[in-house]
Amino acid sequence: MRRILGCWSALLVALACWGAEPASDFRFSIVGDRTGKARQEIYAQVWEEVDRFRPDFVINVGDTIEGVADETAEAQWREIRGFLQKYSRFPFFLVPGNHDIWSSYSQGLFEKQNGRPATYSFNHQNAHFVVLNSSQSVELAPDQLKFLEEDLEKNRGRDPKFVFFHHPSWLVLVKVQSRAFPLHRIAEQYGVDYVFSGHGHQFVRLVQDGITYMEVGSSGANIGDVWTQDDTFSKGRFYHHVQVQVKGAQAQLTVKEVDAPFGKGRSFAADDWGENGLATPALRK
Numbered sequence: 095m096r097r098i099l100g101c102w103s104a105l106l107v108a109l110a111c112w113g114a115e116p117a118s119d120f121r122f123s124i125v126g127d128r129t130g131k132a133r134q135e136i137y138a139q140v141w142e143e144v145d146r147f148r149p150d151f152v153i154n155v156g157d158t159i160e161g162v163a164d165e166t167a168e169a170q171w172r173e174i175r176g177f178l179q180k181y182s183r184f185p186f187f188l189v190p191g192n193h194d195i196w197s198s199y200s201q202g203l204f205e206k207q208n209g210r211p212a213t214y215s216f217n218h219q220n221a222h223f224v225v226l227n228s229s230q231s232v233e234l235a236p237d238q239l240k241f242l243e244e245d246l247e248k249n250r251g252r253d254p255k256f257v258f259f260h261h262p263s264w265l266v267l268v269k270v271q272s273r274a275f276p277l278h279r280i281a282e283q284y285g286v287d288y289v290f291s292g293h294g295h296q297f298v299r300l301v302q303d304g305i306t307y308m309e310v311g312s313s314g315a316n317i318g319d320v321w322t323q324d325d326t327f328s329k330g331r332f333y334h335h336v337q338v339q340v341k342g343a344q345a346q347l348t349v350k351e352v353d354a355p356f357g358k359g360r361s362f363a364a365d366d367w368g369e370n371g372l373a374t375p376a377l378r379k
Contacts, residue, residue: 137314155292156191156260246284262291297330
């Protein structure tokens with residue numbers, strides 16, 4: 095009898111697992127701002143390093159083209175798409191920045207290039223990603239917060255959850271440990287694990303109530319040649335990209351400084367970076 099019951103239990107477990115979402119096991123790369131006096135040679139090096147990481151896909155934090163003028167935007171997208179054709183085997187998810195969208199015309203171009211609306215979400219295995227549009231407002235507009243809340247409600251069972259938008263409107267609020275702002279309330283309620291932004295061309299990482307807020311810095315946006323000084327590295331001003339390994343509901347993030355000649359090739363676990371920079375002097379090559 096016990097053997098029969100044991101067989102039935104095993105069968106029920108097998109049936110429960112069959113058709114269930116597989117545990118997540120994938121990697122992706124996060125690319126920082128390219129524009130604001132773009133340095134294409136640095137952006138090209140970032141993509142060479144991304145290529146060696148062999149991610150399942152790439153996502154950025156906005157500002158892919160220099161933008162600003164409707165009459166030059168299409169040519170700029172054509173130029174960057176020509177460059178990215180070499181890496182077309184990696185799906186590339188674009189986040190709208192203020193250099194990408196500044197008018198209704200530029201929004202149409204962005205959506206054509208991205209193949210998606212300016213505000214959207216997607217799943218990869220059991221993980222969930224939300225991309226919001228802060229391109230024309232430093233603060234997230236009410237319609238963006240509404241989209242976020244409704245989208246997360248539909249995806250409660252997915253884990254981990256990542257939210258991307260360009261302007262780090264959370265930066266000062268999290269630094270002063272405010273919990274009153276709508277983004278944090280929604281993120282905490284629906285179990286968001288990571289919030290990523292760009293715009294400041296500086297690496298920042300803060301944690302509040304189990305939510306990691308991260309500003310990914312420059313992947314080609316000009317920060318001058320101050321990268322040679324160690325004190326600028328400690329302040330987050332160095333050319334870099336982020337490598338993410340997702341296993342199950344956990345994500346491990348590694349921040350990778352570009353190799354010479356535009357960096358020193360240093361890398362570190364994102365968890366080691368606190369409000370005052372690296373918590374440990376140890377760096378991995």
